[in-house]
Amino acid sequence: MKGVLLVNLGSPKSPTAKDVKPYLDEFLMDKRVIDVPYLFRAFLVKGIILNTRPKKSAEAYQKIWWEEGSPLIVISERQQKKVQQKSNLPIALAMRYGEPSIQSGLQELHNKGVDEVFMIPLYPQFAMATTETIDVLAEEIRRKYFSNMSIKSFPAFYNRKEYVNALSTSIKNHLDDFDYDHLVFSYHGVPERHIRKADNTGQHKDITIEEGKYCCTPGTTAAEFCYRTHCFETTKQVVEQLGIPKEKYTISFQSRLGPDKWLQPPSDKTINNLAEKGIKKLAVVTPAFVADCLETLEEIGIQAQEDFIKHGGKEFKTVPCLNDDDLWIDALVSWINEWQNS
Ligand SMILES: C=CC1=C(C)c2cc3[nH]c(cc4nc(cc5[nH]c(cc1n2)c(C)c5CCC(=O)O)C(CCC(=O)O)=C4C)c(C)c3C=C
Numbered sequence: 001m002k003g004v005l006l007v008n009l010g011s012p013k014s015p016t017a018k019d020v021k022p023y024l025d026e027f028l029m030d031k032r033v034i035d036v037p038y039l040f041r042a043f044l045v046k047g048i049i050l051n052t053r054p055k056k057s058a059e060a061y062q063k064i065w066w067e068e069g070s071p072l073i074v075i076s077e078r079q080q081k082k083v084q085q086k087s088n089l090p091i092a093l094a095m096r097y098g099e100p101s102i103q104s105g106l107q108e109l110h111n112k113g114v115d116e117v118f119m120i121p122l123y124p125q126f127a128m129a130t131t132e133t134i135d136v137l138a139e140e141i142r143r144k145y146f147s148n149m150s151i152k153s154f155p156a157f158y159n160r161k162e163y164v165n166a167l168s169t170s171i172k173n174h175l176d177d178f179d180y181d182h183l184v185f186s187y188h189g190v191p192e193r194h195i196r197k198a199d200n201t202g203q204h205k206d207i208t209i210e211e212g213k214y215c216c217t218p219g220t221t222a223a224e225f226c227y228r229t230h231c232f233e234t235t236k237q238v239v240e241q242l243g244i245p246k247e248k249y250t251i252s253f254q255s256r257l258g259p260d261k262w263l264q265p266p267s268d269k270t271i272n273n274l275a276e277k278g279i280k281k282l283a284v285v286t287p288a289f290v291a292d293c294l295e296t297l298e299e300i301g302i303q304a305q306e307d308f309i310k311h312g313g314k315e316f317k318t319v320p321c322l323n324d325d326d327l328w329i330d331a332l333v334s335w336i337n338e339w340q341n342s
Pocket residue numbers: 009010011012024032033034053057070072123127129130188189190191255257288289292293294295
């Protein structure tokens with residue numbers, strides 16, 4: 001019997017330092033997130049980051065937390081329920097870190113008699129720290145506890161027409177009454193090293209990643225796992241669909257952590273520079289996330305907005321993530337139906 005597992009990142013249990021600490025521990029000790037040798041990672045995470053970050057992160061979470069819980073989890077539950085209403089297959093939800101775990105999601109499907117799972121990592125663009133870590137953990141759990149199950153993972157959908165159309169339509173609808181001067185596409189960042197590592201053809205090994213230019217050619221094997229090119233491609237397709245001229249938008253990368261070189265340019269500097277250059281009405285969209293979360297609601301919706309105004313900007317609008325938009329739910333359902341009928 002067939003079933004579906006939707007998987008997103010996860011959140012702490014509550015917005016307190018006590019609950020943020022184990023969440024960050026699990027997240028940052030993942031070797032596909034902080035990809036350095038174990039002892040160095042343990043020193044960095046347990047010895048340094050976990051001493052100060054939980055308190056700071058908990059304060060940020062408190063600003064965006066909802067009565068029902070973490071926005072990321074609440075929205076993911078809404079997505080799961082809406083998809084379930086439109087599909088005759090059992091649809092379960094899991095998080096890579098924290099609860100509900102991937103193991104509990106697979107158990108829920110197993111209890112319903114499912115032995116063929118279609119897993120959708122809820123990330124439009126592939127990254128080692130997102131899609132790959134879900135695929136690897138799900139396979140480990142399958143082998144250990146559910147060896148009679150098969151799991152087919154849905155690849156990054158950054159250029160699928162259903163996703164691009166849902167995203168473009170949402171941007172258009174949310175910005176219909178906001179005559180913006182400029183639109184920033186702010187994607188979650190990753191260290192440049194992750195781009196090189198994820199390319200198993202080795203073609204990214206020696207290239208210099210030049211700001212604003214493609215590091216590999218879309219559609220080639222080198223681009224298959226290139227997060228950066230996936231971000232460029234999502235943007236390209238959206239601006240083409242909406243007819244946004246190139247001088248009216250910028251791609252940037254947010255949420256840098258640690259001393260490594262992350263993808264450039266950073267969203268905070270980009271947004272402040274735009275204000276200083278005279279942009280008064282700024283819109284920001286965050287297409288790496290399909291559910292609003294700390295990174296969209298706090299880092300962009302609160303911090304970036306305040307900084308934009310401080311640097312001379314006047315009006316700022318964040319386009320919400322796709323959340324439980326009908327077109328996005330329909331996109332998920334169409335991919336599930338396609339797999340079900342294949
Ligand atoms: C969209 C995809 C994401 C990528 C790629 C990604 C990479 C990545 N993230 C960190 C460190 C942190 N990320 C944090 C929060 C967070 N990250 C994503 C998504 C991606 N991360 C989401 C959806 C969220 C929000 C979770 C929520 O509960 O709302 C955090 C925790 C918060 C904080 O302390 O700032 C950290 C830390 C790294 C190091 C990384 C790539 C290497």
